[in-house]
Amino acid sequence: MFSSPATWDPRFPSNSGFLSRFYGIADNHARDLGLLRHSLSNGWSCRARGFGHGWQVISESIDRVFLLNPITQSEISLPSLAMLPSIEGWAMIDGVVIILKAVITSHPTLLENGDDCIVVAIVSLFECANQRFISEGPRNMRRDPLEKLVFCKVGDQKWTVIQDNQEREFIDLAYCNGFLYAWGQSSEALVFCKLGPSPKVTQISLKPEYFKASRYSQLIESCGDLLCVMWSFDRNNEVLGFIIARLEQNNKKWSNVNCLGEHSLFLGDECSISLLTSEHPGLKKNCIYFITSFMELRVGIFSLTDCSIEYLSFDTEVPTSVLQLWITPSLW
Template sequence: METVVQTTPELPQEILMDIFALLEIPDLVRAGSVCSSWNNAYTRIRNIGQKKQAQTPCLLYTSESAGENVACLYSLAEKRAYKLTLPEPSIHRRYLIGSSHGWVITVDERSEMHLVNPITSEQIALPSVITIEQVEPIYDNTGAICKYNYSMDTKMSVTRRSLTLALGKLRYYFHHKAHIFYDASVGSYIVVFIHNPFGQLVFARLGDEKWTRLSSYTNFQDCIYQDGVLYAVTAFGEIAFDLSGPVVGAKIIMDRVSDFYGRERVYIVQAPWGDMLQVWRPEAWINEEVDGHRHEATFEHKMKWMKYI
């Protein structure tokens, strides 16, 4: 007599994805290792950036004791830390300047940027900093880049003489913060980089060989991307950039709300009902004396300076 082995019918991928989208990150990763069908659903969710709306954030940090290439991911939901081995260059020696959609944007000891997914260990190199006009490479006798010439000029003004900086020192002066956005129309990501001097704005799509300048305006502080339009806020107002076509269009959608700059941080967020809101946060300034000189800096800049030294 022949024995018939019945298999449990599999749920459709769409239903699995709806269920998996509700899971916390550690549970989602575990679910992806159960079987090939579940792994396919997990991979599709990861690739399209679909996740639970009220996802509990995880904290990413490094430590000397964990190792040069190990990042620690602390789950607030589970109150547990996971150790993740990531590819070179050393994650412990990189700066982190942004994160979203499961990616972190890092700056290595050569001041070059990478996207890193701590869960999958995937790493993507972003265009070189030398494709931005403020950074000029300096080569040694072998033809290798050994230093950078950092210009403090913008298209709007000439400020001071250039600085000659070691490879790892440029990131202290030049890099401010970066954002990554998922563009559903092309199924890929856009990285927007706010850099110094004076908060200038460039962007790149994955696979681009260079950064693209968005505007001659300065003092950009934050941005958000929706339906092909990048909404970027400066210290004085708000500008919308249409990135959906081959030529970038720009439009001022909110004029200056303040003529005073320097004591507040400006953010742009999307409200639950769909409107874009500006959020203004007073900065905490620190006054101190260093080497006999009075020094004033924001708390953010102070922490960055402490990390650098």
């Protein structure tokens, strides 16, 4: 059927309600990648919350969280959010705990690392009268400003809460070289921790000075490096370009990145990935692929070589409400 999952190009969902059809940028075609008809249309809280290694983190309800392979339809259960340990300052009565974003550290089913697969997530508490949250979403709900980082290994019965001496709102997270990194929104501080029995975050760096004027930046692991990518917009919300910084591990300082070499980045709200383009025919090297949905859905390619932007055309209509999520399909 398919020779190898390594040859599959990155794709994004072409239907926001059902994770069954994905649009490929290399072949410019929307394709049904399997028999899956898993509906995410039951409410705002039921949606993909992250992606990694061919699997998606799906938060269907407070009691049903799982990993999903959209190709094979395989599911791996994760602990219920109702099983979160007691968190100081959180009142669970009349509230719903939501996964805001999640990352997967390794492939969950391959023998050499499946037992080490960890799911890390940002969780937040929403207060909701009469439990209307599931159907109405967060617009009529009050979100508790206190957010927490939690993780579990595949097979665990409960989530582990990462201890933090400060109250934070997190805007992004990434896993790199055995460490979890996360942006704290108000302080614009980068925190990290080693995942283990008694994890605790440590603040190590502030956002680069030239990034602080940006309203949108993302963390991404690439070739063992932690990168921060800043979006630049004009007054009409048109993308002007991107700036990349790398966290130097020896001094925890940021340095500029002007070239990605043979790699390219793929930026999305739910997940960002880095790929070696020589393993994915049809992709351009040293570029940033991005999705925007202001007024209309657009997929663009920013070249770090000449700072140009090319927007892709589609051979079929793609809904503007698609999830801004890149996946690299896996057959296992």
